[in-house]
Amino acid sequence: MTERVGVVGGGIVGIALARLLAGRGSEVTVFEKESRLAQHQTGRNSGVVHAGLYYKPGSLKAMLCAAGRVQLREFCEEKGLPFREVGKLVVAVDESELHALAEIERRSIENGVPDLARIDDPAGLREIEPHVAGIAAVHSPRTAAVDYSAITEAMAQDVRAAGGRILLAHEVTAMTSENGRVRVVTAATEDRFERVVVCAGLHSDVVARFVGADAAPKILPMRGEYWDMTPESAKLVRGMIYPVPDPRFPFLGVHFTRGVYDGVHVGPNAVPALAREGYGWLRISPKDTWESLRWPGALPLVRQHWRMGVDEISASLLKALYYRKARRFVPELKMSDLSRRAPAGVRAQAWGRDGSLLDDFAVDQVGAVTVLRNAPSPAATSSMAIAEYVAEKYLS
CATH class of the missing domain: 3.50.50.60 (FAD/NAD(P)-binding domain)
Known part of the structure; x- marks a missing residue:
């Protein structure tokens, strides 16, 4: 049967x-x-289409990302869908980020990220991204963009x-x-x-x-907000420029992404959404918000991450602060280059009773x-x- x-x-x-x-x-x-x-x-x-740089070796994320990337590329080839390997540069802006960058490099090697390269001088960075600022980076040329x-x-x-x-x-x-x-x-x-x-x-x-x-x-809805770059300023970015993420937080930070159809957007940030599908500050669900506030993990989460929360919310509300985060990596960027807000997304982040994400x-x-x-x-x-x-x- x-x-x-x-x-x-x-x-x-x-x-x-x-x-x-x-x-x-x-x-x-x-x-x-x-x-x-x-x-x-x-x-x-x-x-x-992630190549597997960040994930703990041996984790489901690491193993399934590696296999899934290959399967997705083959599916796109079979169906005639675009699959653009534009490459990703994860950039350390100063020496304080070098230790975390080395950890990303170690994980990438263990996860079998294809064609990964370590770059240890600003000139080498600028060969890949001519307008980037930083002192070192890891480059993943096989990181791709698609239309999901x-x-x-x-x-x-x-x-x-x-x-x-x-x-x-x-x-x-x-x-x-x-x-x-x-x-x-x-x-x-x-x-x-x-x-x-x-x-x-x-x-x-x-x-x-x-x-x-x-x-x-429980699901903690976290909104990620984006800004589109103007077509003229998009020339400042060849592929993808990412920061070295904070290992204490499961979000990658504001970055530059050239999409499959050649537009470039900046983001996302990570702010708490006030509804499961809260794609803007005005979309509020009292029920969803109350359920999050009364969850046992709420207070431990706030205690651990309140500084980052204040920083992310401030950048959400004030374009100048968001722009400042982005400009660390592309100093030639002007605030007017962030032309308009792009559609936001909400991440379904699972959240334990102890406040762990x-x-x-x-x-x-x-x-x-x-x-x-x-x-x-x-x-x-x-x-x-x-x-x-x-x-x-x-x-x-």
Whole structure:
């Protein structure tokens, strides 16, 4: 008998999993609450295909990013989708950042980042990025840019071609286990499946509670805001220019990214969103905000990261402070070069009761329901490898 599998969530990870399962002969149904696929994290990120520089060797992020990058490149070649290896330069501006840069280099080597190079003089940096300021860097020439929304739609075509269903505007409102099957309810449908996989991103903890999963980790929505550079000033950046990230915080810091369609944007920062889909300061959910404030991890998180929080929020509200962060790396940048705010994204950051921010991918199993609890960057890069991992470990 053909196994019936439900997938909750129409981002790139959910669609990659549906594509894999449908291709293996399962009868797959995807439930997506929006009227289009890839409307949240997938369609609102930087479009970067990460090469694996930052992740702890041996972690799921490190292993699945390496495999996923190759699979994504092959998929784009097969489907005729753009895959531009524009390269990434991670820059140490002063000596205080050299130790952290060395750690990134060590991790990159252990993770097998292809063609990685260490550069130890400003002249060498400027050969790659003529307008950059810094004293040392690591260069990842195989870091690429893609259109993740287009990739998701191409994967969805494969799902449908294999007989799978993708139900748009179908928000899952209830899910229960009954007689060895899982009942999935939306406002318009009621289906039963042998297995269900939840790839609900910003709502993963909400859907997990439907089947009695632990409340932890909770999702802490973190908004990343971007500025577009003018076409003239975009010439200051050839590929991607990244800072050396603070190892205490799971965000990379404001950086310059040349996208797949040749525009350059600056960002993102990392500020707390006041709603799960809080793409601006005026989008507020009292319920979401209250749930975050009353979470046991709230006070420990504030105690540990309040200085960085104040800094990030200040830069969000004052363009001059945001500009100052960016100008550290490209001194020729003018404030007027940041032409307009680009669409913001919200990262679904999993958050423990002790205030810790989960760093690695995380999956829970509750009976016949598998829940992807933490899938931040590089989940888009790793999407096809995540699908294989979940299928082999939890669905076989």
